[in-house]
Amino acid sequence: MSAGTIAVEVLVWVAVATCLICCLGIVVMKDFFERLHYMAPVSTVATVALLAAVVIEQGWGQAAIKMSLIVVVLFLMNAVLAHATARAARVRELGHWQPALGEKIEGVDQIEGRRHHR
Amino acid sequence: MNVWLLGSAVLLFALVPCGIASFRGETMERLVGLEMAGMIVTLLLVMLAEGMGRVNFYDLALALALLAFGGGLVFARFLERWL
Numbered sequence: 001m002s003a004g005t006i007a008v009e010v011l012v013w014v015a016v017a018t019c020l021i022c023c024l025g026i027v028v029m030k031d032f033f034e035r036l037h038y039m040a041p042v043s044t045v046a047t048v049a050l051l052a053a054v055v056i057e058q059g060w061g062q063a064a065i066k067m068s069l070i071v072v073v074l075f076l077m078n079a080v081l082a083h084a085t086a087r088a089a090r091v092r093e094l095g096h097w098q099p100a101l102g103e104k105i106e107g108v109d110q111i112e113g114r115r116h117h118r
Numbered sequence: 119m120n121v122w123l124l125g126s127a128v129l130l131f132a133l134v135p136c137g138i139a140s141f142r143g144e145t146m147e148r149l150v151g152l153e154m155a156g157m158i159v160t161l162l163l164v165m166l167a168e169g170m171g172r173v174n175f176y177d178l179a180l181a182l183a184l185l186a187f188g189g190g191l192v193f194a195r196f197l198e199r200w201l
Contacts (some may be wrong), residue, residue, distance in 0.1 A: 006170055012125045012165070020128070022195040023135040035139070035150045041170035042157050050164055057168070065166060066176035070183050074157060081153055084191055089146040107182055 005024055011053035015046040036082050043078035047071045068102050122169030129165065132158050149193055156186030 018041050025038035047070065054067045090097045136158060139151030160183045167175035 009121045012121050015161065016125045016129050016132075019132045019161065022131040023154060023158065026150055032144065032147050032150070037145060039150070039154055039157065042154065042161075046161055054164075054168060061173075063168065063173045063176060066173070066180060070160065070164060070176070070180050073180065073183040073187065074160065075141040077183065077190075078157070081187060081190045081194070085146065085149060085153065085196040088131050088149075088194040091198045092146065117175060 008053045008057050011049045015049040018046040041076040048075050122165045126165040153190045
């Protein structure tokens with residue numbers, strides 16, 4: 001067993017373990033906004049680990065280029081999707097995403113008693 | 119059988135909690151299950167393509183990554199006000 005094979009095996013199992021743990025996280029966590037956080041490790045740790053494994057196994061060929069495209073898409077996708085989902089949940093809950101009266105959120109100025117229409 | 123195919127067999131089990139999250143709970147919590155499943159299946163397709171040595175099938179994973187992204191955004195947008 002060469003060093004490259006061992007490295008590939010370790011990276012693949014790191015990616016699989018990350019996915020399994022994060023999937024358990026979205027079931028175990030109670031609050032919706034906590035669940036959203038568990039999508040991040042999958043789109044960062046697992047994808048980069050698989051990219052490294054593909055590069056070790058096949059070098060910088062067609063597979064590695066396509067895999068890096070997938071990594072970029074998943075990186076950006078998760079950030080935008082998590083934000084859009086969190087915002088949608090807040091709008092669904094409160095009718096607007098800005099802070100409600102009396103709710104303290106740093107860096108976001110409060111609305112002055114105006115309630116947004118649904 | 120190589121580590122890629124073995125890993126993808128194990129990764130299949132990660133879809134079980136995604137299914138549970140999608141079939142249970144509030145509407146928005148189901149959407150998180152759907153989005154997570156989209157990412158897991160993308161990685162699954164990558165591992166199968168690599169395990170079987172078919173580089174062309176990486177396009178499937180790339181297409182799914184892009185479509186799952188669009189689908190999730192549309193879902194989030196509709197769940198905001200209309201559904």
